[in-house]
Amino acid sequence: MSSYPDELAHVIKAAAVVNGQWHGQDSGGQGEEAVVDVPAYLQDYPKPPCFAFTPKVTADCTPEIGTATNDVQLTTSAGNYNPLYYSIVGLPSLVLAGDTAWYAMRLISVALTSLFAAASVSSILSLRRFRTTLAAFAVSCTPMVLYLTGGLNPQSLEIAATTAVFTATLAVMERSRNRENIRPYLVLLTVSAVVLANTRAVSLVWLALAVIAAVLLGGAGNLKMLLADRGVRMAGYICAAGSAVGLLWLLTAQTFQSLTGSGEQISKGQAFLTMLDRTFDYATAYIGMFGWLDTPAPNGVYAFWGFLMVGLAVAAACVRPASRLAGPALLLAAIVLLPPVMQSAVIGDVGYIWQGRYILPLVVPFLLACGYALRDVELSRTPFFARLRALLFWLAAGAQVYAFVYVLRRYTVGLARDANWLPMLQGPLWQPPAGWITWAVAYAAALAVAVVLLLRTLRAQSSGHPQDPEAANKDKESETLPCS
Known part of the structure; x- marks a missing residue:
């Protein structure tokens, strides 16, 4: 606890x-x-x-x-x-x-967060040529994202709801010309947006950026056709009302007054530059900074997951025309610039209080945006590429298990200067209910099932048998859509 x-x-x-x-x-x-x-x-x-x-x-x-x-x-x-x-x-x-x-409260939080994560996957699977977006979703589920999901903290819901808003907006944008079967994704978008707007103090910022980035990816020119639909306008009104409620609470309850810390007697400009200089220091928390900022992930986990994230971003940067990168570029700019802006604004009252995990609600959509931008790139269907893809995801599952057991080691026997894995097996000082081995095996098994389902889904679309038959029938029509 x-x-x-x-x-x-x-x-x-x-x-x-x-x-x-x-x-x-x-x-x-x-x-x-x-x-x-x-x-x-x-x-x-x-x-x-x-x-x-x-x-x-x-x-x-x-x-x-x-x-x-x-x-x-x-x-x-x-x-x-x-x-x-x-x-x-x-x-x-x-x-x-x-x-x-x-x-029990943790379990309800897990179920609530998982509901919005599942909604995100549902929206992704409804997209035409969803392979790279789904793969990016797997990359975005970093050890830190899964770690936060297990605890009682509204940030877990904030991350999942932002992702659900982003993916549902993409699904709606793809249906701008033929609005058949658009209603389920409008409902997902509306519910996710209202929940997100009433989650944390800066959630309204994440909501706006997620929607704008998805619209840019889906082709801003299609927005006018969508707004002609009565259902879309009604969803917009409900989202606006939910956002107004969140803003009203923020202002009347003075939520920002809860920020704790000791003020720094430096200029806001200096604080901005210092935060900008620390960008990559905070980025480690995108992958794993556990406990009370006292348990960083193992270096091997940082190296591997950083390779996945940077590789995905670099690959997306090579997409042409460059106009397709407006959405990812917006999110990347926000990830880099918003922490310095937000931190410098309160430097005199609370000092440096920023943590890397605070920006995760934008990091996850950014990785998804990179995957979406890559969806038209013709990836190799050779056995070599299939083996490479499978190996990467199995290694990712291994990295997740390693991080999980490492954090358990921190609480069962402590992180000593010398390796102490053997005491963890022979006589741990603390154990969770049912023992740490039980949960480590269960976690590994759940991840194995996830990798098998992920690879099966990716192979199905690679073979010309996408999960969504309607998407396959409309694939030819989509050639006229911007960014498709």
Whole structure:
């Protein structure tokens, strides 16, 4: 418990929201935590946890957690966050207590995030010539993305909802000329957009950028034809209303006042340049910066996943005409420039608080945009290319398992200076329920199934048998579409 960034603060917020406290009590001062009434067992968890910031300390230092459910007052740094996510994931706290309640809240968060991830895959499979986009989706599921999905933090939903908005917009854009079967993707787009707009403080920015980038990829000239459709206009109105609600909460609840830290007495210009200089330092968190920023991924994982991500981006940069790269270029510019802009704006109040994971809602769509830009490139169908593709995805699954077990090692025996894998097998100091080996095997098995399904789907379209028969029938028609 509490192994994810600020997880206890989000658990306390969730338990408060489901009991009717959408907003805690605070004076509105910068960085002041809000006071809420929550079940008493939550005060048994250390804040921060005893192992935070010290990778040598294992999770067995955590004290015994009780199950008392009488109300006590606790503080949370998430007190004035939008309550939508918390009103769903906090439901188990109404009937459960202790670690059981916490695990149940995590599971609901996982299910909610997975729902939007599945919606993204559904939209991708509806695209004509979806092979490179689907492959890019697999690359975008970095160890850090999967790690965040397992914890209680609205950023997991934010990443998945942004991806769902981006892919659903692509699906809608492809149906601009013949709007048959457009309704399911309008629904996905509308629901994802409303949820995203009410997830975190800067989610409205991600929403706007995801839609604009997808429109650029799909051919901005087709937007006029789409807006002639009544259903599209209605979806736009609903998205606008949902965004207005999110903006209203942001302004009235003063969400940005929850930012904590000590101000730096430097100019905003200097802070901007410093953040720009650290761009690649923060980029490591796109792949894996676990725990309380105390457990970086193994260097081998960084090397391999960086190779996949950079290779995908470089390949997309070679696409011609260059106008097809407007969408990826917009997202890349935002990934590089928004962190310096956002951080420099608050440097005097809270100092340097930026973390690389904050920009993941744009990193994932950027990789998908690169894959989409490559969809018309005629990739080799030789046995050599098939083996290369399979090897890369099996190695990716191996890298995921390695990162997973490495983080378990951090909490079971600690990350010592010398290798200590043997103690992890012989006598771990801490174990998750059912033991770490059980979950490592289950994780590896789930990834193996995912790779098999991914390769089977890619082979099916490579052989001229796409998953979507309607897409195959319209393939010839699509030759008239921009960027197709």
